[in-house]
Amino acid sequence: MLITNQETKINIKYLENLSLTQDEVKEVMEGLTSIPKSLPPKYFYDALGSELFEKICNLPEYYPTRTETAILTNASKEIVEITGICELVELGSGSSTKTRLLLSAYDSLGKPWQYIPIDVSGEILKNSALQLHQQYNNLSILGLVGTYEQALWQLPPSCLPQRMIIFLGSTLGNFTYEQSDDLFNEVRDILTVGDYFLLGIDLQKPADILENAYNDSQGVTAEFNLNMLSHLNRCFDGNFDINLFKHQAIYNQEKTQIEMYLYAQKSHNVRLNKLDLDVSFQENEPILTEISRKFNLTKMQDFLASHKLKTVKYWTDENKYFALILTQLI
Ligand SMILES: C[S@@+](CC[C@H](N)C(=O)[O-])C[C@H]1O[C@@H](n2cnc3c(N)ncnc32)[C@H](O)[C@@H]1O
Structure with missing residues (x-):
């Protein structure tokens, strides 16, 4: 789909197929049938997920956004001086x-x-x-x-030098x-x-700064993490019950990465009709939903x-x- 308006100089092009791609099916199937279970982080981002991410950016514990904003506030003019006009x-x-x-x-x-x-x-x-x-x-x-891959692959030639x-x-x-x-x-x-x-x-x-940033006191990151399951239910006609999972983020010192998990609160089964897939969870079994490397x-x-x-x-x-x-x- 292409929304275009020549006068206003805005084009929005939808690259996604309306039907599921082979890659999407494969990555979710593989993630949910591997040990430990995992899911691709792009499933955080439906409309609600994007809204929740904006809320995370404004949380007191979540230092990355305000820190990068401060850096960009200082550096933007210099970046433009270095690069000149560009696309x-x-x-x-x-x-x-x-x-x-x-x-x-x-x-x-x-x-x-x-x-x-x-x-x-x-x-x-x-x-x-x-x-x-x-x-x-x-x-x-x-x-x-x-996705990045779809868009980079279809990127038109630059309209500026x-x-x-x-x-x-x-x-x-x-x-x-x-x-x-x-x-x-x-x-x-x-x-x-x-x-x-x-x-x-x-x-x-230090680990405590990182773990606080990803386990905020208002529970917004938990809501963001759990919303992935609701998004999957819609994409794959599934029956994840978000009340049966709990969010936790830990810092893996060895790999220098935050790992965000959803832990099953009791043993139960989940079905994803569009994948013809039944997944069983043991009590306390985790799904890795995101790594955030440092x-x-x-x-x-x-x-x-x-x-x-x-x-x-x-x-x-x-x-x-x-x-x-x-x-x-x-
Ligand atoms: C961590 S947020 C960062 C947003 C913004 N760049 C910022 O710095 O605040 C990641 C963004 O990438 C998008 N995203 C995640 N996975 C993606 C993928 N595979 N392809 C394209 N966009 C993706 C999400 O929808 C989200 O807007």
């Missing part, structure tokens, strides 16, 4: 709230330019695109609703090492030499460099909780 492609744009700091800096150059937000959650992408259109005069928007792909919120932390490697290979293949990649990453820090800044720069993405400059906060790395394809 911005954002992976997992969500509400684009933090991105506005960058968008304002680019728009103030007074030249026509393009922003391509990509997100699997259509409602939040559409609403934020409409707001951005009201806010910025020089901007045209092409919203792509779908320079392009920058941005990936904020340490969403990269949800990727395993191998998945990050694949993503950086894709980024490298899409960019041309001289283009930019801007990455926000959460850095390693990074070492130098190692990340080396990893980026091994994909020909050379650091131009990086910014951190005074606690060194979070980092923003601007790289250029060489």
